[in-house]
Amino acid sequence: MSAKKYAAEVIGTFWLTFAGCGSAVIAAGFPQVGIGLLGVALAFGLTVVTMAYAVGHISGGHFNPAVTIGLAAGGRFPASQVPGYIVSQVIGGIAAAAVLYFIASGAPGFDVAKGFASNGYGEHSPGKYGLGAAFVMEFVMTAVFLFVIFGATSKQAPVGFAPLAIGLALVLIHLVSIPVTNTSVNPARSTGPALFVGGWAISQLWLFWLAPILGGICGGVLYRWINDEA
DSSP states (O other): OHHHHHHHHHHHHHHHHHHHHHIIIIITTOTTTOOHHHHHHHHHHHHHHHHHHHHHHHHOOOOSHHHHHHHHHTTSSOGGGHHHHHHHHHHHHHHHHHHHHHHHTTSTTOOGGGOTTOOOOGGGSTTOOOHHHHHHHHHHHHHHHHHHHHHHTSTTSOTTOHHHHHHHHHHHHHHHHHHHHSOOSOHHHHHHHHHHHOTHHHHTTTHHHHHHHHHHHHHHHHHHHHHTOO
């Protein structure tokens, strides 16, 4: 059963990274009919909604190392399965970036150096936000994301609506944080594109592992404390 759970995490993270980052790389600025910031935010949220309903019953629908670690910190996920989930999620993120790179590079004028939906701070932040602002944004947004996930999947919550609440939370997160970091809150999503951009994207990748993981732990522990529920 573990193999099927890991496969579900690969597929779910692939879809999140491919469709979410793909909306930014391919469709965000497309002439005359570009979907813009709102469209990209909605795309990321929809990836979680669709895959949570598709494979959430198999793996829990994490698709994100920060979610997996946050759930473990909050007592909702066995620590023994954390490494396998994280490896699966990173594989999914890298595979998605590879497929997206192949498709995007088929267009004339494609230049991976323009960012390829990578996350960054300073000169590589869409709004030129510095390291401190980027770290706090990623920490806070991931903490809130885990808080929503815990609440939406609680035994006390309405049954069947968790993917919608979680997906909408991710839309809101992107609406606020795209100008600051291009929005990560997900180390696997950040790793895939960064490997293809190289250089600055790799050197700044540490922040998009550290801040989301710390934020995820904070959100998970806070919800467990405030709700007295593992």
